[in-house]
Amino acid sequence: MTTTADITATPVATPRRPRRRSRRIPSWVKWALAVGTPTLLLAAWWTASADSSNTFFPSLEQILTRFQQLWLFDHFLTDVVPSLANLAGGFALAAIVGVGLGFVLALIRPVRWLLEPIIHFVRSIPPVALVPIFITMIGFGNDMRITSIALAATFPTLIATMDGIRSVDGTLKDVSVVYRLTRAEKFTQVYLPAAAPQIFAGLQVSLQVAFIVMIASEMLGAATGIGALTLTAQQSFMIADMWAGVLLLGVLGFVINKIFDLVKARILAWYFGAKEAQRAT
Amino acid sequence: MMTAQRWRHSARPTAYGVIGVLGLLLVWQWLAVGPLSGTSLPTVAEAIGALVQMLGEGGFWEDTSVTAGTALIGLAASIVVGVVLGILIGTSQLLRFATSAVLEFLKPIPPIVILPIVVLVLGPTTEMTIVLVIIGCAIPILIQTVAGVFDVDPVRTDTARSYGMGRAEILGRVVLPGASPFIATAIRVSAPAALVVTVVAGLLGGGPGLGQSLYQAQTAGDSARMYALIIVLGVLGMVFQAASQLVEAKALHWHESKREVQA
Structure with a gap:
C-alpha cells in the first residue's frame, strides 16, 4: 500500500485548536531571533576560521574568495549552466511522463495491475544506483545525465499522480457525469485540479531527487558540472575550491526548492485559500 | 458467483x-x-546467473549486512539526535524562532552536497557513512518532532500541570505521546532514505557496502554483476519500506489517527 504520505512526510492532520500561550513573546524579538541567529552563526564561522591553519577547514574569507573566482563567472557558463540545464531538462521530462503515466495508470485498471509491481520495485532502488547503468550504456555525456535524472525523478510524481487521481471524490465524478462533461473536460477541469495538491507534493519530491541525481551523475567520473568540479577539488586537495562548490550546491538546493514553493503557492492559491477558509469555520 | x-x-x-x-x-x-x-546490457540469464553466483559469495552477504547495518545505525542515531533536539526546540518558543531560518535553509539541501567534506575529514569509512546518514535523516526528524511538539494540545499540558506532574513527567507522558505520530511519520520516511544515503556514500565516497560493490562492478565493466546488485538494492529498498511501515503501524496502533483508519 502506498500513499503519497510515503513521500511527502505530511503527518495525519489533526484539527487545529485555538492556541493559548501564557507567555507572549513580542514579535520584534521573534524577528530578531530569526534573522540574528544565522547572522551570528556566519559571524562565528568567519571569526573562528579567520586564521585557521587546519587544512580541512580553510577560512570563510578564503572560501568566499574562491567562490567568487570560480563561480562568478569563470565556470559559470561552462559548468553551472550545463548542470542546471540538465536538471531542468530531466525534471521536465520526469514531470511530463510522471503526470501522464500517472493519469493512465489511475484510470485504466488493467494497465495499472500490469505495471504496478514493476513500478514499486524500480522506485525502491536508490535513485543514484541507476547512474552507473546509464554510464555504461550511454557514456558520460549530457544524455546520460538527463536520462538518469529523468528516470529517477519520474517515480515520486507518477505515484503521487496515481494516488491523487484515484482518491478524487466520488461526488465530483458523479457530478461530472451528470453534467455530461466530455472526457477532455473531465480530465482538465475535474481530475487535474482535484489531484493537483498531491501532484505538486510529488513534483517537489521529484525535484529533490532530480537535484541529487544531477550531482551524483557529475560526481561519477564526469569532467564538467558543479558536482564534478567539487569532487575533483576534494580529490586534488584544493580544499577552498571544494568548500566553494559545496556552498554553491547548498545555496542552489535551497533556492531551487524556494522557487518551486513560490510556483506551487501561486498555482495552488485556490486550494490553500479553501483550506484556510475551512480552518476558520 | x-x-x-x-x-x-x-x-x-x-x-x-x-x-x-x-x-x-x-x-x-x-x-x-x-x-x-x-552494448553493456546483459541478457536476463547473464544477470540472473550473476545474481545466483553472488548469493553464494560470503563477501556479498557481508556487504549486504554492512549496508543494512550502517543504514540502521545511522537511522537510530538520527532518531536520537532528531527527537532530543526536536523536543528541546519544540518546547521553547525562543529556540524555535532562533532556529527556524537555519533549519529552513538546511531542510532542502540533500546530504550528497556535504559528501565531499565528510569524505575529506573521515575518509572512505563506515563512520563517514553514518555521519552522512545522520546529516540526511536527523534534520527531517527534528523538524517533524518540533511540529509534533507544537501540535500538542495546550489544554492537555495544562491539565497535566494542574495534576501536579513535573516537567519530565509531562514530557514523557503528554508531549512525547502527543508528538509521536509526527515523529513516526518522519521515521518511516527516513528509513528508506537512510538506505539511499548509505548506498550513495558507498558509490561516491567509497564507504564499505553494496554501494562500493556497485562502483567496483561499474569500473570493472562487469555489467551482469551491476544489474544483479541493482536487483538486490531494489529488494533491500522494498524490505526497508515495508519494515518501516509495519513498525509505524504497530507502534502507533493506539493512536486515534490509526484507529480511525482501521475502523
Whole structure:
C-alpha cells in the first residue's frame, strides 16, 4: 500500500485548536531571533576560521574568495549552466511522463495491475544506483545525465499522480457525469485540479531527487558540472575550491526548492485559500 | 458467483502483475540479444546467473549486512539526535524562532552536497557513512518532532500541570505521546532514505557496502554483476519500506489517527 504520505512526510492532520500561550513573546524579538541567529552563526564561522591553519577547514574569507573566482563567472557558463540545464531538462521530462503515466495508470485498471509491481520495485532502488547503468550504456555525456535524472525523478510524481487521481471524490465524478462533461473536460477541469495538491507534493519530491541525481551523475567520473568540479577539488586537495562548490550546491538546493514553493503557492492559491477558509469555520 | 468475485478482487491484479514482470523480462531479453546486443546490457540469464553466483559469495552477504547495518545505525542515531533536539526546540518558543531560518535553509539541501567534506575529514569509512546518514535523516526528524511538539494540545499540558506532574513527567507522558505520530511519520520516511544515503556514500565516497560493490562492478565493466546488485538494492529498498511501515503501524496502533483508519 502506498500513499503519497510515503513521500511527502505530511503527518495525519489533526484539527487545529485555538492556541493559548501564557507567555507572549513580542514579535520584534521573534524577528530578531530569526534573522540574528544565522547572522551570528556566519559571524562565528568567519571569526573562528579567520586564521585557521587546519587544512580541512580553510577560512570563510578564503572560501568566499574562491567562490567568487570560480563561480562568478569563470565556470559559470561552462559548468553551472550545463548542470542546471540538465536538471531542468530531466525534471521536465520526469514531470511530463510522471503526470501522464500517472493519469493512465489511475484510470485504466488493467494497465495499472500490469505495471504496478514493476513500478514499486524500480522506485525502491536508490535513485543514484541507476547512474552507473546509464554510464555504461550511454557514456558520460549530457544524455546520460538527463536520462538518469529523468528516470529517477519520474517515480515520486507518477505515484503521487496515481494516488491523487484515484482518491478524487466520488461526488465530483458523479457530478461530472451528470453534467455530461466530455472526457477532455473531465480530465482538465475535474481530475487535474482535484489531484493537483498531491501532484505538486510529488513534483517537489521529484525535484529533490532530480537535484541529487544531477550531482551524483557529475560526481561519477564526469569532467564538467558543479558536482564534478567539487569532487575533483576534494580529490586534488584544493580544499577552498571544494568548500566553494559545496556552498554553491547548498545555496542552489535551497533556492531551487524556494522557487518551486513560490510556483506551487501561486498555482495552488485556490486550494490553500479553501483550506484556510475551512480552518476558520 | 462468489469465486468469480474473489478472482476479480484479489487474484486478477496479481496475475496481471506477474504477466507485467514476465513481459518486462521478455523485452529486456529481446533488447539484450537484438537492438542493444553490442552494448553493456546483459541478457536476463547473464544477470540472473550473476545474481545466483553472488548469493553464494560470503563477501556479498557481508556487504549486504554492512549496508543494512550502517543504514540502521545511522537511522537510530538520527532518531536520537532528531527527537532530543526536536523536543528541546519544540518546547521553547525562543529556540524555535532562533532556529527556524537555519533549519529552513538546511531542510532542502540533500546530504550528497556535504559528501565531499565528510569524505575529506573521515575518509572512505563506515563512520563517514553514518555521519552522512545522520546529516540526511536527523534534520527531517527534528523538524517533524518540533511540529509534533507544537501540535500538542495546550489544554492537555495544562491539565497535566494542574495534576501536579513535573516537567519530565509531562514530557514523557503528554508531549512525547502527543508528538509521536509526527515523529513516526518522519521515521518511516527516513528509513528508506537512510538506505539511499548509505548506498550513495558507498558509490561516491567509497564507504564499505553494496554501494562500493556497485562502483567496483561499474569500473570493472562487469555489467551482469551491476544489474544483479541493482536487483538486490531494489529488494533491500522494498524490505526497508515495508519494515518501516509495519513498525509505524504497530507502534502507533493506539493512536486515534490509526484507529480511525482501521475502523
